[in-house]
Amino acid sequence: MNQSCLAVDIGASSGRVMLGQLANDQLQLDEIHRFNNKMVEKKGHFCWDIDTLFLEVKAGLKKCREFENKPVSIGIDTWAVDFVLLDENDQLITDAVAYRDPRTDGMMEEVTEIIKKERLYLDTGIQFQKFNTIYQLYALKKQQPELLEKAKTFLMIPDYFHFLLTGKKANEYTNATTTQLVNAFTKKWDKELIDALGLPFDIFQPIILPKEKLGSLKEELVEELGFSLDVYVPATHDTGSAVLAVPENNETIYISSGTWSLIGIENSFPICITKALDYNFTNEGGVDYRFRFLKNIMGLWMIQEVKRLYDDAYSFAKLVQLSKQHSSFTSIVNVDDQRFLKPDDMIKEIQAYCKETNQQVPHEPGEVAKCVFDSLAESYQKAIVEIEEMIEKEYETIHVIGGGSQNEQLNQLIADKTKKIVCAGPVEATAIGNVVAQLMALRELNEIADARKVIANSFELKRYHAMTSVEEGME
Ligand SMILES: Nc1ncnc2c1ncn2[C@@H]1O[C@H](COP(=O)(O)OP(=O)(O)O)[C@@H](O)[C@H]1O
Numbered sequence: 001m002n003q004s005c006l007a008v009d010i011g012a013s014s015g016r017v018m019l020g021q022l023a024n025d026q027l028q029l030d031e032i033h034r035f036n037n038k039m040v041e042k043k044g045h046f047c048w049d050i051d052t053l054f055l056e057v058k059a060g061l062k063k064c065r066e067f068e069n070k071p072v073s074i075g076i077d078t079w080a081v082d083f084v085l086l087d088e089n090d091q092l093i094t095d096a097v098a099y100r101d102p103r104t105d106g107m108m109e110e111v112t113e114i115i116k117k118e119r120l121y122l123d124t125g126i127q128f129q130k131f132n133t134i135y136q137l138y139a140l141k142k143q144q145p146e147l148l149e150k151a152k153t154f155l156m157i158p159d160y161f162h163f164l165l166t167g168k169k170a171n172e173y174t175n176a177t178t179t180q181l182v183n184a185f186t187k188k189w190d191k192e193l194i195d196a197l198g199l200p201f202d203i204f205q206p207i208i209l210p211k212e213k214l215g216s217l218k219e220e221l222v223e224e225l226g227f228s229l230d231v232y233v234p235a236t237h238d239t240g241s242a243v244l245a246v247p248e249n250n251e252t253i254y255i256s257s258g259t260w261s262l263i264g265i266e267n268s269f270p271i272c273i274t275k276a277l278d279y280n281f282t283n284e285g286g287v288d289y290r291f292r293f294l295k296n297i298m299g300l301w302m303i304q305e306v307k308r309l310y311d312d313a314y315s316f317a318k319l320v321q322l323s324k325q326h327s328s329f330t331s332i333v334n335v336d337d338q339r340f341l342k343p344d345d346m347i348k349e350i351q352a353y354c355k356e357t358n359q360q361v362p363h364e365p366g367e368v369a370k371c372v373f374d375s376l377a378e379s380y381q382k383a384i385v386e387i388e389e390m391i392e393k394e395y396e397t398i399h400v401i402g403g404g405s406q407n408e409q410l411n412q413l414i415a416d417k418t419k420k421i422v423c424a425g426p427v428e429a430t431a432i433g434n435v436v437a438q439l440m441a442l443r444e445l446n447e448i449a450d451a452r453k454v455i456a457n458s459f460e461l462k463r464y465h466a467m468t469s470v471e472e473g474m475e
Pocket residue numbers: 010011012013014015257258259260300301303304316317320402403404405406407408
């Protein structure tokens with residue numbers, strides 16, 4: 001019987017504990033536990049409820065107690081950039097403040113007065129997002145210097161969960177690159193940059209690579225659960241695991257479609273050219289030191305907020321269905337305008353934007369949904385034009401992975417707008433990539449190319465082509 005492993009994928013909107021193993025040259029993935037995730041307000045900041053999230057992880061582990069063939073390992077991945085600080089007794093001294101919190105307002109501007117944007121980009125290759133860890137730490141230095149002085153350990157969210165499991169402290173590489181404090185060429189913490197910002201270099205931990213073993217469950221956890229597990233770190237940046245699971249070995253564009261839409265390509269070296277800086281593309285670290293040359297697009301966060309504002313009266317599937325009933329509604333918003341990062345009321349923000357740009361204002365839920373999906377597709381098309389201009393290559397396919405790959409309307413819109421073949425799935429790409437990294441560590445899988453063939457052979461993929469005007473007429 002092949003070894004099985006547990007992948008814990010916690011995105012900004014939901015988390016899941018998945019059991020993965022190889023069977024007859026296919027990857028079997030079973031959902032053990034699923035839970036919601038959302039920001040909560042704590043002491044005037046938007047935070048993640050990491051205590052509850054860890055209880056949910058343990059709830060998933062406890063469901064494995066009765067398994068005859070128990071998993072042998074576990075790995076956890078989450079969203080990027082966010083972190084906690086520990087004191088000399090390994091106790092939390094900060095909340096897990098969320099990247100949408102306004103504490104970083106103005107920080108990027110201050111930091112790039114000290115370190116010019118061009119230098120920061122040439123050294124790290126990382127996009128300029130106001131919520132990057134570098135700006136969060138700089139905000140802490142200015143707003144709560146006493147916390148930074150007391151800090152002995154910096155752990156990103158998945159690092160912290162791995163620490164709770166094993167007692168071991170390390171920063172995993174793919175997620176560490178999203179801090180904008182790792183040098184893209186040395187692959188190490190950039191001490192010159194950290195010192196220049198007056199941040200304490202010694203809090204950063206040794207960088208561990210995907211597939212490396214961090215440790216095993218702490219004794220008290222083994223007693224609580226009744227079994228042990230080894231921790232092999234996956235690409236703990238969720239998008240790093242998702243990209244590993246793109247079911248394609250030929251060069252392709254991918255869209256990791258969840259709360260965020262991460263659109264890009266995989267590359268063997270960082271692309272830090274001026275155009276990439278101007279277009280705000282990033283070079284996040286991947287498995288086996290590959291690079292994820294991609295761009296953050298606001299993503300399905302917008303429809304998540306719309307759904308919440310309608311008091312969850314409509315499911316995501318219902319909102320997609322309603323959007324189809326408004327084919328004549330064509331207003332578009334610039335989804336990457338920072339006004340959509342954390343508005344009080346997303347629907348009102350979209351309506352205001354349409355009014356300001358003299359476009360038809362959406363009122364019906366279907367009109368609002370259509371505006372979101374059309375606008376996302378528009379932003380994807382713009383990013384693809386930028387990618388093809390910089391790489392000087394025309395791509396035939398776009399692989400849409402993640403929860404958003406279930407949005408058939410959006411998949412068709414992407415195909416129609418880009419005139420490319422859209423291949424949708426797997427839905428749980430991130431968890432699959434997490435499993436694959438562990439199975440590679442356990443020598444159940446060898447190379448990434450082999451893993452991608454297995455993934456393509458294991459999960460349903462749906463293809464979309466640009467509709468001709470005749471087909472559109474038949475819609
Ligand atoms: N049945 C569905 N139809 C259309 N879209 C869906 C469906 N289920 C989920 N989604 C989309 O998937 C998104 C969640 O994707 P997921 O990858 O789980 O996000 P994250 O990892 O950021 O929490 C939702 O915001 C929603 O837009």
